[in-house]
Amino acid sequence: MLKYFYRFNIGGVTSVNENELWNKIKSKFRTDPKYDNINFNTWIGPATPISYDGNVFVLELPTDLHRDYWEKQLVSKFIEYAYEITQTDVTPKFVVKGEDTPDSNTANIRDFHNKNRVPERPRVDPHLNPNYTFERFVIGQGNQMAHAAALAVSEDPGKVYNPLFFYGRVGLGKTHLMQAIGNKVLAANPNAIVKYVTTEKFTNDFIDAIQNSKMQEFRKMYREIDLLLIDDIQFLANKEGTQDEFFNTFNALYENNKQIVMTADRLPNEINSLTDRLVSRFKWGLSVDITAPDLETRAAILRAKAKSEGLEVDGSIMSYIASQIDSNVRELEGALARIKAFADLKQEPITIDLVSEALRPLKLDKERSAITPETIIKTTANHFHITAKDIKGKKRVKAIVVPRQIAMYLSRELTDNSLPKIGDAFGGKDHTTVIHAYDKISEKVTTDIDLRNQIEDLKNEIRH
């Protein structure tokens, strides 16, 4: 391709040639905090200046995708920078490498091959954990809805809820449930193309494809999927290029009635800088949250895990472990593994003493005993901008009654104190008042997301 290297003069201002101008523009992009290294190396670095005649700047880009990206995301910055440098309006023109010299012969050959190709089902590794099945998933109050939706989708992918979106805190079974859909779909139809991918992997594959000019393969692979399971999409935050590509993948699959299942630790509209068009698409289907399992479910999960590992543990010991660990299922599993290792090492049966010894380094008992209704009352009062005296008092206004009930609920959840003892700490209330408050809040958290978040925040504040 011809390159022009010349300087010329407009009104006494010495103009720069395309290389000089491009280098200056590049350094401006480099120092702009909006464009980090990955962004710069992916989109800006691979561009080549072709010509600049004082008005039009021709920039060659390696792929169509780069052109799209430049036209949508970078063009205005380019114009702004070019103006700062030259004090003139520069119009950029983007050309894709090789496009202005199409080799018709090669194109014809490629066409021929495309038309005569025998369609084949590509082999895609689904990346599923065979243990993440519906059979091994224990249903409880916090995951009932999510489980039902997952099951419905696995029986009729692409038809009922598309996309299906699970959200919730870490370690509560989102990945397990989404992969259960994949395992079930594959069991029913071994030819289905199922792919589980984390958002991190999707991003890396995408960047890799751009850097190695493999976008076509990348797109083809993702667009032939029947069931796409994409985990932790909160990691799309602040990644505009990947969001664009995911948007295209999403549309291609959706239009072909292919099922998409996603997870995140929060709702789509709470993900930082997730573009509105993605947020609105994610809302087309169904979003379900998974919340922390209650005591009963935690014990049931433990029983199921112990059974699958051939561990014999008494029911009351299970309840004890479940009462000690109320954060998430992953930690529950970790505790069980720890107890098993401890029993093996000591060659002793699993008893309450052994369990409490095994879990001691996790400081669970200590943590529990360090938390008292007093600390809970104080923290809750602060949180709601009232006083501990209000909580212990008898005022019946809503602004005090609700925090009082929450503090009672937390005192039951986080301490081993008996009901009368909790009642005493709350200014001598009867134990039936504590039960009433506990039941009321337990019921409310199942439907009120704000309350649930507030309680989670409070638990964290109390623990730390």
Ligand SMILES: Nc1ncnc2c1ncn2[C@@H]1O[C@H](COP(=O)(O)OP(=O)(O)OP(=O)(O)O)[C@@H](O)[C@H]1O
């Ligand atoms: N209801 C359940 N029944 C049985 N096992 C469960 C249940 N919920 C979670 N688990 C187990 O807990 C562990 C953590 O679950 P998972 O990885 O699915 O959580 P997650 O919500 O995807 O968390 P993260 O956001 O950290 O990826 C897994 O081993 C999973 O099998």
